[in-house]
Structures are given as structure tokens and as C-alpha cells.
Amino acid sequence: MKKIGVAILGFGTVGCGTYNILTERREQIKIEYGIDITVSAILVRNTHKAVANGAPQELVTDSIEEIVSNPSIDIVAECIGGIEPAKTYLIESLKCGKSIVTANKELFAKHWGELEKYAAETKAGLYFEATCGGGIPVIRTLTQAMQANTLLQIKGIINGTTNYILSRMSDEGASYDDVLRDAQALGFAESDPTADVEGYDASYKLSILSSLAFNRFLPVENIYREGISNIKIEDINIGKKLGYTIKLLAIAKLIDGKIEARVHPVFLKNSHPLASVSGSFNAVFLVGDNVGEIMLYGRGAGSLPTGSAVVSDIVFAARQIEHARYSEIADVIKKSEVISDFTSDYYLRMTVLDVQGVLSQITSIFASNNVSITSMRQDSGAGVVSIVFVTHKSNENNIKKAIAELSSLSEVQAVNALIRVEK
């Protein structure tokens, strides 16, 4: 029977889940795939802590050298996260011809090309199902099931923390700050939540998905990014009346050979399949020219769902005779192939003084910037009026120019919210 040795780097949530699944399923994997996969080493910084958390003493090491020099280790599964030391460890592993499996979206999004180069030299494999969507098989779908399609669109709810926060704000009418605090207490958000709530995590994942889908590596710098920390419960409530659900969406589109990619909050029409994806669930919506619309839904994070993706990659890698190469994809997209001035419908809320002629001034600014209005609703207060506009499809640059001009009007107290609308 084929024997495969695995080293797990890191013994946190994902590393521990990976270890447990590999150990429990060893016999089943032998039966189903005829391969005996054993965990040969677990690399951690603090060996005592890892043993206390259930890692077997005899497997634990704090030396990457021990791992890369061990010829019985074929696959290195990285579950550390962050750039260093993970990057150095993976490069050392690839140099020694060991295939790598990683759950590290930040590292992979930022250094795919470099990792690919080292992998190509020793013909080792790169596997990264666990970087996107936890247990949802979105990488496998893109690489093994879309061969008959030119991908046209990706729309994903790919960050569980923000989806959890927005779902609770929406369900409970609670403020962002209150829900975030509670999410932190419950372990659904980190003590420093920036990577999640400001959309960095989602943009790393979108970079990976978009690169695979459109066959050109799209660095995160090319992704427009906006987080959820400015989302007000007031807008969520108005959105509900308009038939919208608020989501942090990662969107990438192929338009006339160019790529548009962005991560930002959106109002989704309630009838959209993604609108009902709530709490910590993730979902990715794909459009292919032949297959049409596909949606994949599941748990985007957690020890066992993400561990399941890591183990799936380990078994998948163990069965390969020759590893797939992504050298084409690793070519960075040309600047001229990136669309930054994208189009969208927009929701705009502003507070204006209740004086005659103000609406005419506002609408003429919209008109002069080629922004046309679908609907308007007004709520009067003491001397001020809150106005909500929803626009037809407009250009991002035009809407931003319109907002700058509106803000400079003395009658406009504030442009309170700008949220893109997806149908």
C-alpha cells in the first residue's frame, strides 16, 4: 500500500482539526483510496502547549529542519496563518520536493507566484482548497468541474465574521459596535477584527478565486475594498423596506476581456440566492457561459469544516501521480486588464436642510454626472430632511464625483451612506 507522511505546521483551530480528522479517518482512507496517510510530525512554537492541547508528544517538534529533512514526509500542511514564518517554511518544504497544502489565504494571495516557482522546480504540488470558503469545495469546483466554461462572474459571501455581524445587526436591529463586541466575546470575531471587518480577508480570498476563475493572477492591490465598520442600522432598516438584505460581497467579473474585482457591503435583492445565506455560513455564486448559475454553500470556517478541506487536499495530493501546475495563472494580470471604474446601482442617504429648491439642486448634480435616479424617499425632521436615493446603473467615478459636489452644497449637511445595490 502507498504510504504518505504528512507534517502539520501549526496546532491551532485548523491544525488541530486536520490532525483529528486524519487520525480518525486513517483506516477509512486506506479502504477507499488504498493509501496509508500518517501524520509524521506537528510543528509548533510552543511544544508544551501543543501537547497540552492534545498533540502526541512523539510527533511534536519546533524545528522545521527536522521536517524538511525527513524523507518520509511527502506533504506539508500549513495551518499557521500570516506571512512569516509560514512563507519560509513552505518555501523550504517545496525546495525539498514536498507538496504543500495550505489554509493560508493571506500568504497564498500575496505570494502564489513565488510559491509556484519553487513548486515547479521540484515538481511538488500546491493545494489550497482550505484558503477559500472553509469546507465549501469551491477551489475543486473551479479547477475540476468548470473545464467546459469561461467563467463570467464570481459573487461570494466569503467572510463568516462579517456575515455573522451583519446578520445579527439585521435580525436584532443592534448597532455595529454592540454586535462586534458580542461577536468578540463569543469567539466569532478576533480581538483585532480589522482583517475581517475591513474586508482584507475577503479580498485575499477573492484574489485567489478570481485568479483561478479567469486564469490571470489578480493581486489584492487590484481589488477595490471597503469594510462594514461604517454600516449603520438605520440604513439596514431602510434597506429592508426596499426589499434588500445587507451583505459583505466579494465580486469579480470578466467584462470584455478585462477583470473587475471588489469587496464591499452591498444591498442584495431578497430574491437573490445569496440573500438567505446568513450567520457564519459562506456561499459562492459562479456564472459560467455554458453551465449558467451555480451556487456552493456551507460552513466557511471552523476547526472541522476547514480541517475537512485541508484533509481533502492531502488525500487529493496523495493520489496524484503528477501535480498540476498553475504557471499561467501565476502570471500577474496587466494593469490595463483591470477595471477600476466599475458600474453598479447605488443606494445613497443624505441629510439636507429643509429649504426650497434643495431637491432641484441635488437632482441637477446627479444629472450632470450621468447618474439617473430610480427611486427617492424623504423623511422630514426638525428643519432637516433625510433623503434616500436609489440610482440606475451608474459609474463608480461618476457617483463619487456627484457625492463630492453634493457635499460641497451648503444645504447638504451630510452624505450619510453610500451602499452599492446588487440585483
Added chain:
Amino acid sequence: MKKIGVAILGFGTVGCGTYNILTERREQIKIEYGIDITVSAILVRNTHKAVANGAPQELVTDSIEEIVSNPSIDIVAECIGGIEPAKTYLIESLKCGKSIVTANKELFAKHWGELEKYAAETKAGLYFEATCGGGIPVIRTLTQAMQANTLLQIKGIINGTTNYILSRMSDEGASYDDVLRDAQALGFAESDPTADVEGYDASYKLSILSSLAFNRFLPVENIYREGISNIKIEDINIGKKLGYTIKLLAIAKLIDGKIEARVHPVFLKNSHPLASVSGSFNAVFLVGDNVGEIMLYGRGAGSLPTGSAVVSDIVFAARQIEHARYSEIADVIKKSEVISDFTSDYYLRMTVLDVQGVLSQITSIFASNNVSITSMRQDSGAGVVSIVFVTHKSNENNIKKAIAELSSLSEVQAVNALIRVEK
């Protein structure tokens, strides 16, 4: 560059879609996978008709001998449907060492074991993504992405025709007969709709999915099957008030090492992710012990979605150096491993005479058969009362015994509807 020749059997909806996709994507497949895949032959009964429908004269043949004896043909993609002559053609192809790709769920569900035997002899491959869920990558997910999981449940909306009919009945308040007639006129239902509306098609697909998921071949005879032709608009309307959506669901579960499998209409709680899958869309909901819940959603039929699955399999097969074997799965499940007396919640509607004591008689029959009631609602008419019961989890055998006893009561005019309820 690796060259792969493909023969397409049949030039109907799926065969034509397959041909068009393969032809249009030939250059892209060369770039992405380094394989030149060409269509070398198209087998049809009526060559003139095929040419009139767009098949190139020089590829069309009515002789399977020409195909199996052609050494430049590596893969045979069967898009004929039905048992014969498809079965003979596939066996001839496998005998000659050609891998087969099929969209034929009936053939595959009934003769997987036999095809597997022939494939094993010549080490040819069997690929069948297109048999289930059209363009939804459910076979790929089960075979390439669930290695870390023991599958516990499959629940699927896997027949587009019935989902289309039930969605329209529900949306429009129209009767089954009216919607069926319209669906036939629009091409969403066959002139003989039996295979779809009576659940045969769904049970073929469930046989394939369940066999893969649980690693034991489950013949269709072991699947409880009930169609939608008796569904009344009256029950759909009452279901709506109770918070239910009507769906034809295919369900398979692993319970204590045994398999339970059934296809029948259900009332699904509106909050279930499958409840919002409407029209001709399909979706498959999977539960794995580690990954938790996953749902895959997309177009379950049509020329391009199903053609997309066929072409995906062709490219997947073309890239294999050694084809996967399913000899374990091809072993038929033991009778003792099949659960026929499954449990469910039930919706029951009956018409009874408006006489004293009838309710007490009914409830005592329920009680004596271990069926306990969650809710009851009554609508009085002229001398008769329509009563709807929803039960707690009960055994199928018990509920059927209760119905038999209820039907024999002189006060019970009819048990009008029995619909299982899924939460």
C-alpha cells in the same frame, strides 16, 4: 501535445450541447490543459436529421463498429438515454478500452456494476457527472472533495420537471393537470411525463448519489418512491399557511450503518435552504460528519448545463493517467442494510362526517399506533369536516397502519392527503 479523440453517441439536446462546447473550447482547453481534444465521430440513428441539426457530415455515422474499431477514439460520450442500445454501445466501447462518459442516469443506476466490470478488465474509465444535477458538480464533490468525511445525509431537488410544476402550482394556485399540460407545451415536461412526475428519474439519480456517498451500491428497487401526480393545490395552500413549501425531495441517510433512501413529495420548512430552490433549478444538500452542511445549486438540465458536465468529464478523463475504480461501490448493498420503515413527521388531511365523537375515535387510532399529533386544524363544510393533522416524528409503517384503520371508520369519508414533512 497529448491528443484525445472523442465520439459522441446521440445528437439530441445533450449530445448537441456537448459537441458545441467541445468545438468552441478546443483552443482554450489546449491552452489550459495542454490537451487537444477533438470530436472524431458522432453516432446517430438518422444521419440526415443529425446533419440538418448541425452535425458535420464527415463526423456523422450510424455504425458503432466504426467507432469502437477506430484507434484514434479514446473517449466515448454517451448522450442517447434509455437502456438499449446505449448499454450495448457502452459495453462495446469499454471492451475496446475506451473510457466512457455518460449522462444516462437510468442506465447507470441500473447497470453500474456491469459497466464497472467491463471497465476494470481494460482499465478504462467510467465518468458520470452528467447523470445527476445537470451542471451542478455533485459527483465531483462527492468523489474529489469529501475524502475527509463520512457522509450522513443527502437531500436533493434533482428533478427539474417536478420542481417546475410544483413551483408553478404553488405560485399560481393552478392545478397539477393544468400546469403539466402547460409544461408539456413549453417543453419542460415530456409528452409521456411518467419518468419525471412519478419520481423514477429522481430515484435513478438518488441511487447513484447514495451509492457514491455511502460506498455501497443501492439499487433503485431499494428506494421508496412516490410521485407528485396526486398533489392537490388545496394541500399546497394549507401548507403555505403552516410555513411549508412543497418539493419532490430525494433523501438518503446513513443511520447506524444502514441506509434509508426515498423519493417523495415533502413539505419543507420555508427556512430550509432547499425551500427557495424554485422553477427548473436543482440543488443537492449534503451533510458530512466533519464539513457539516453543504449545498450545491444550479441548473439541473438543458443542453449547455448538462453538456458542460459531459465536457467537464471528458477533460477530467483526458487528464487521468490511471482511471479511478469503483469496485467497492459496485458491490450491491445487503438487504439487511436497507431501512424501509423510516421515520418522518407527517401532514395528513382527511374528510370526516360532522358527527359527535369522531375526533376522539381518530385520535385514539393515532395513539394506538404510536403516532402523536403536533397540530390540528379543522374546516367545517355542509355536514362534513376537513381536518388537517401534523404529527411528531413517527414510523412510516405506523402511519400507514393508522391510515388503514382510519379509512375503515364509517365516519371517515376519505384520507385525502399524506405528505411527509422535512424540517
